[in-house]
Amino acid sequence: MKTAKYYEWRRRGQLQCNLCPHHCVIGEGKAGICKVRKNIDGDLLLTTYGIVSSVGFDPIEKKPLYHFYPGSIIFSVGNFGCNLRCKFCQNWQISQTIPDDINHRKKYGPGELVNMALGKNTNIGIAYTYNEPIVWFEYMVDIAEAAKKEGLKNVMVTNGFINPQPLDELLGLIDAFNVDLKAFTEDFYRNQTISKLKPVKETLIKIRKSGRHLEITNLLITGHNDDTRNFTEMVKWIAGELGEDTVLHLSRYFPTYKMSAPPTSLGLLEEFYGLAKEKLNHVYLGNISTTTGQHTFCSNCGQKVIDRSRYNTWLKGLDDKGRCTNCGQKVIENM
Numbered sequence: 238m239k240t241a242k243y244y245e246w247r248r249r250g251q252l253q254c255n256l257c258p259h260h261c262v263i264g265e266g267k268a269g270i271c272k273v274r275k276n277i278d279g280d281l282l283l284t285t286y287g288i289v290s291s292v293g294f295d296p297i298e299k300k301p302l303y304h305f306y307p308g309s310i311i312f313s314v315g316n317f318g319c320n321l322r323c324k325f326c327q328n329w330q331i332s333q334t335i336p337d338d339i340n341h342r343k344k345y346g347p348g349e350l351v352n353m354a355l356g357k358n359t360n361i362g363i364a365y366t367y368n369e370p371i372v373w374f375e376y377m378v379d380i381a382e383a384a385k386k387e388g389l390k391n392v393m394v395t396n397g398f399i400n401p402q403p404l405d406e407l408l409g410l411i412d413a414f415n416v417d418l419k420a421f422t423e424d425f426y427r428n429q430t431i432s433k434l435k436p437v438k439e440t441l442i443k444i445r446k447s448g449r450h451l452e453i454t455n456l457l458i459t460g461h462n463d464d465t466r467n468f469t470e471m472v473k474w475i476a477g478e479l480g481e482d483t484v485l486h487l488s489r490y491f492p493t494y495k496m497s498a499p500p501t502s503l504g505l506l507e508e509f510y511g512l513a514k515e516k517l518n519h520v521y522l523g524n525i526s527t528t529t530g531q532h533t534f535c536s537n538c539g540q541k542v543i544d545r546s547r548y549n550t551w552l553k554g555l556d557d558k559g560r561c562t563n564c565g566q567k568v569i570e571n572m
């Protein structure tokens with residue numbers, strides 16, 4: 238356990254957590270919505286500090302990040318808990334439940350994880366992923382600081398539902414973000430995730446302005462967030478506010494957890510891919526076997542610069558600075 242950051246004392250022994258926009262007011266002995274930040278004897282503690290649900294080396298494409306050191310591998314770490322309650326959560330076993338044996342699990346200090354990450358010399362850094370890293374903020378920050386000292390990159394895969402002040406702290410440490418933009422209506426966020434869209438949009442704008450690398454994932458769920466008008470509005474907003482070079486991953490949904498709608502059809506994914514490509518230069522399809530939306534093309538001359546097949550990546554038309562070998566256009570900022 239570790240004392241949490243970003244909270245304040247309220248009356249009658251209650252504490253208010255200000256890490257995410259839920260601003261949970263937490264009574265003695267109770268935890269916030271995320272289940273892992275708990276009021277113990279008048280202090281807010283992160284109860285899962287040092288505990289991991291899984292660790293391993295993944296292709297960076299699996300995060301997914303397609304324009305950040307393409308073809309590399311990254312040491313990936315997950316913990317427990319989440320500040321959202323998505324009915325379609327793909328990792329609900331670690332995000333929505335806390336195992337009974339959690340206090341007896343092996344603990345990993347930040348230095349130990351960094352040493353594990355350094356164990357493979359082709360590894361570029363550490364990704365905070367699998368469950369929502371916002372809720373294990375203090376653990377992530379300690380690991381990220383230790384990783385940065387060793388010259389490793391830090392990557393965060395997140396829902397973006399965080400308050401501006403803690404986000405500012407992360408912007409000093411995290412090199413690349415993949416933010417899950419789950420839909421483009423407040424209605425969807427309220428009913429399907431118990432959160433709000435507006436703070437997520439603010440997070441995206443802040444990351445973009447910070448100059449940190451940003452990619453977005455949108456899981457398309459049959460009958461829930463597949464309205465053409467809303468999707469077009471989302472893409473227009475991304476292009477206008479974040480820029481037309483913003484990378485967008487459209488991901489196929491499969492029934493899971495509390496959601497039983499049928500899987501997203503290939504037809505819908507391809508149709509929305511086409512709509513997104515009208516406004517954005519780099520759109521990809523994920524969680525599906527298809528040749529559409531897999532490769533990277535130069536936004537200037539159209540040359541194929543990266544060939545992909547699942548998580549295999551071949552850099553074919555790029556120089557060592559990430560420029561197209563045909564026309565010199567910068568395609569990949571981080572190589």
Ligand code: SF4
Nearest residue numbers: 254257260261269271
């Ligand atoms: S991080 Fe957890 S405890 Fe803090 S406001 Fe968000 S859900 Fe509540």
